[in-house]
Amino acid sequence: MKTANNWKDYSVISTGDGYKLERWGGIILLRPDPQVIWPEQTPLSSYEGLSAKYLRSSTGGGGWEYYKKMPDEWTISYKELKFCIKPMGFKHTGLFPEQAVNWDIMSELIQNANRPIKVLNLFAYTGGATVACLKAGASVCHVDAAKNMVERAGENIRLSGLQDAPVRYIIDDCKKFVQREIRRGNRYDAILMDPPSYGRGPNGEMWKIESELYSLVELCAQVLTDNPLFFLINSYTTGLQPQVLKNILTLNLKNYAGKTFAYEVGLPTEDGIVLPCGASGIFVSESVSLPKSLKENEL
Numbered sequence: 001m002k003t004a005n006n007w008k009d010y011s012v013i014s015t016g017d018g019y020k021l022e023r024w025g026g027i028i029l030l031r032p033d034p035q036v037i038w039p040e041q042t043p044l045s046s047y048e049g050l051s052a053k054y055l056r057s058s059t060g061g062g063g064w065e066y067y068k069k070m071p072d073e074w075t076i077s078y079k080e081l082k083f084c085i086k087p088m089g090f091k092h093t094g095l096f097p098e099q100a101v102n103w104d105i106m107s108e109l110i111q112n113a114n115r116p117i118k119v120l121n122l123f124a125y126t127g128g129a130t131v132a133c134l135k136a137g138a139s140v141c142h143v144d145a146a147k148n149m150v151e152r153a154g155e156n157i158r159l160s161g162l163q164d165a166p167v168r169y170i171i172d173d174c175k176k177f178v179q180r181e182i183r184r185g186n187r188y189d190a191i192l193m194d195p196p197s198y199g200r201g202p203n204g205e206m207w208k209i210e211s212e213l214y215s216l217v218e219l220c221a222q223v224l225t226d227n228p229l230f231f232l233i234n235s236y237t238t239g240l241q242p243q244v245l246k247n248i249l250t251l252n253l254k255n256y257a258g259k260t261f262a263y264e265v266g267l268p269t270e271d272g273i274v275l276p277c278g279a280s281g282i283f284v285s286e287s288v289s290l291p292k293s294l295k296e297n298e299l
């Protein structure tokens with residue numbers, strides 16, 4: 001398990017009864033979390049300072065209930081990176097803070113590579129990983145089906161002072177885009193993807209992780225350069241074990257010299273437990289020195 005424990009502007013205060021209580025800068029939110037099958041240790045809904053709670057409706061979906069006047073959106077920082085936080089539909093805030101674990105690993109790999117690195121970020125959402133890779137000195141091709149998410153990635157890049165960094169924004173279905181890149185002969189030194197369990201491309205293309213993930217990785221292997229730096233898959237799909245991601249990478253990247261690692265990703269909580277948030281698998285070239293947190297996986 002790797003936990004995102006370098007945050008100052010974010011923390012999980014407590015969890016229980018299907019909810020997590022989180023501090024995003026000065027704003028406290030209460031959101032559902034399917035992993036939380038234990039009872040609350042302290043009353044979460046009446047927590048002093050709580051600004052808003054996301055309520056699930058019995059007919060599916062849900063909405064935010066506000067208890068305090070609060071801004072529509074605000075900014076939080078992770079190290080030198082800055083992100084706009086905005087409560088949206090589907091209980092989203094526009095950031096997955098546990099991904100800081102992977103931002104740190106990718107940043108270190110890009111810096112250790114000592115060569116120009118071209119990154120392909122698929123299902124790239126509001127660009128947490130895009131900002132981290134740009135800050136580390138890579139160029140990034142950011143692909144997502146949702147125009148408003150790609151626009152928010154642009155905003156996060158500007159907030160982080162990276163407006164002049166080399167980024168290409170693509171609003172497209174990930175599979176179609178990779179197929180086009182194969183035909184065009186475009187190649188990438190590093191790939192990362194954070195696919196949802198279910199999703200839709202801009203023209204309604206269906207994405208279902210169990211049936212599509214292997215073949216997408218197989219396609220992606222065709223747009224890698226001869227010495228790829230890394231290939232990272234993250235998944236928050238419940239039940240998808242880290243070893244599954246490691247196996248998919250090992251089977252598809254066997255022609256490349258490197259090592260594959262897999263780990264659970266989680267968030268530490270202020271009351272002393274760890275909230276599991278999914279799994280990651282990463283292939284790393286043998287030509288780069290390993291970040292400290294991956295060295296621990298070798299033991």
Ligand SMILES: C[S@@+](CC[C@H](N)C(=O)[O-])C[C@H]1O[C@@H](n2cnc3c(N)ncnc32)[C@H](O)[C@@H]1O
Nearest residue numbers: 123125128144145146173174194199200201207
């Ligand atoms: C929840 S996000 C992933 C989180 C993100 N990588 C991060 O850490 O910030 C999933 C994204 O996949 C996108 N998506 C879903 N199906 C897609 C498809 N077929 N092609 C491209 N993007 C898709 C959605 O628009 C959404 O932004």
